[in-house]
Every structure is written in C-alpha cells, then in structure tokens.
Amino acid sequence: MGFLSEPFIFFLYLLVFSNLKLIIPVAESATDATSLVYKGCAKQTFSDPTGVYSQSLSALFGSLVQQSTKARFFKTNSGSGQTTISGLFQCRGDLSNSDCYTCVSKLPQMVDNLCGKTIAARVQLIGCYMLYEISGFAQISGMEMLYKTCGGTNIAGSGFEERRDTAFTVLENGVVSGHGFYTTNYQQVYVLGQCQGDVGDSDCGECMKSAVQRAQVECGSSISGQIYLHKCFVSYSYYPNGVPRRSSSSQSSSSSSSSSSGSNTGKTVAIILGGAAGVGFLVIFLLFARNLMKKHDDY
Incomplete structure (x- = not known):
C-alpha cells in the first residue's frame, strides 16, 4: 500500500476513535436532588x-x-x-x-x-x-442545628482548612449580596449556602456565620461537610483534582462565573481533540481511496 502499512492504518484508527471518546460529552453523575x-x-x-x-x-x-x-x-x-x-x-x-x-x-x-x-x-x-x-407547636431558634454530616476522610496539615475558611469568608459575604443563596469555589474547595426564603439579609448573614462556625468545629479537617440549621444551611466539598463542572438548567450567576474558567478550558481541549479527530478521518479517507485505486490498477 505504499508508504503506509496496514498496521499503521490500524494505529490511526485507534488514535482517532480514542480521541472521539474524549470529546463526546459525557453526562455528569450529579447527585440526585431528590435523595x-x-x-x-x-x-x-x-x-x-x-x-x-x-x-x-x-x-x-x-x-x-x-x-x-x-x-x-x-x-x-x-x-x-x-x-x-x-x-x-x-x-x-x-x-x-x-x-x-x-x-x-x-x-x-x-x-x-x-x-x-x-x-x-x-x-x-x-x-x-x-x-x-x-397551630400551637413550640417554635425553635433559627440558629438551632437540625442535622450535620462530615466526610470520613481527614486531610489535616495540607493547607486545606485555610483554603476552606477563605471560601467560607467569600460565602458569608456572597449569601448576603445574593439575598439568601450563593455558591462558589476557591482552590479546589466548593461551598454552597442558603437561607430560608423569608429570612432578611442581615439575619441570613448571622445564620450563615453560625453555620460556618459549626462546620469548622464539627467537621474539623473533614474533606466535606453539611450543616443544617433551622433557618439556613451550608455545605462544602474539597476536590484535590479540581472542582468538577456543574451542569444545571438554571445556574446562579456566582456559580456560573466561578466555573467559567474550567468550562473554557474544557472547550479548548474539545476543539483541539476535535480538530485532531477531523484530520485523522481525512487521512483515513485518503488512504482508503488510495487503496481502492491501487487495487483497481492491479486488475
């Protein structure tokens, strides 16, 4: 077949189709909201x-x-x-x-x-x-803790707690400016906070501050945690390999902006790999046509 052997063509097939597997969008395994x-x-x-x-x-x-x-x-x-x-x-x-x-x-x-x-x-x-x-049920404080859960993995001494606490500081301010909901990530730490819808901005800030303090004390150096108070909740997760892209039909502006750099990087990689796959297809098509012409000339 001239300058390219059949084993080499087979290698090209593997190369192209392995790249295709990389650029085909894979649905994220997002946690079920109804769990x-x-x-x-x-x-x-x-x-x-x-x-x-x-x-x-x-x-x-x-x-x-x-x-x-x-x-x-x-x-x-x-x-x-x-x-x-x-x-x-x-x-x-x-x-x-x-x-x-x-x-x-x-x-x-x-x-x-x-x-x-x-x-x-x-x-x-x-x-x-x-x-x-x-009617008549005894009311409880909005700051009362209802539930907590902390990840089983601890990573003390890695600088994680400092990064998490910085993310918490951003969250506390963001929840107030976001009127009750905010989510962002900072150096592999993803945080989310929300107050009950009828809580004012000032009270929301106080509730979130209390929830953050509970998370710091209750979960320590745990890789993740969720703290639910009566009027607000906070959750955090640490991703050593980078915060995964979150797909949602309705993203908050803070979430969209914080994840924009990651999604742009993914698009760039997809474009590069898509271009490589396209070139590979062109090469294979030309080689296939050349092979047909050679067989035709042999007859």
Missing part, C-alpha cells in the same frame, strides 16, 4: 377522629406542590383556628422550576411515610425541603 438527607418528626401525633387535620394537611401539601412550578420558596397556611397548619417548601437556589417541582412533588408522600401524622415534620432532600407545623 433524602434527613427527617425531623415531632414525637406527638395529632388525634383526628373527624379527619379535619388530614384534610387541612392535604390541602397544604397540594398548595405547596402547585407553587413549586413557579417559585423556589413558598409559605402558606391551611385550615382555621386550632386546626390551622402552616407549612413551606424551599428549593436550592440553582434548581430550575421544573427540577424544583420534581423535587417538591415527592415530599408529601415522603413526609407521610417517614413521619406519619405528627404535629410537625420536616423532610430535607438534597435539592429541596418541606415542613409543616400544627
């Missing part, structure tokens, strides 16, 4: 011989789910007098309306399965949460 984080159920159940509480609760859930198609936070009441039930839902600030609805629509059944007919309940998923309280 359960924790549940909080009051110990006391309500007596409901006439079904009035059940009707009010069902109406409340229906209203919350309906509103989740157009809002990421909604708070309302159902019933009247002693049978009044107040409730709310909130979605993570970077979820689209459709993703928010998908998340919230799963909560009523989960609340019933996990807590039954308790006088108050809260179920937190990764992407959203819902809570309700029957």
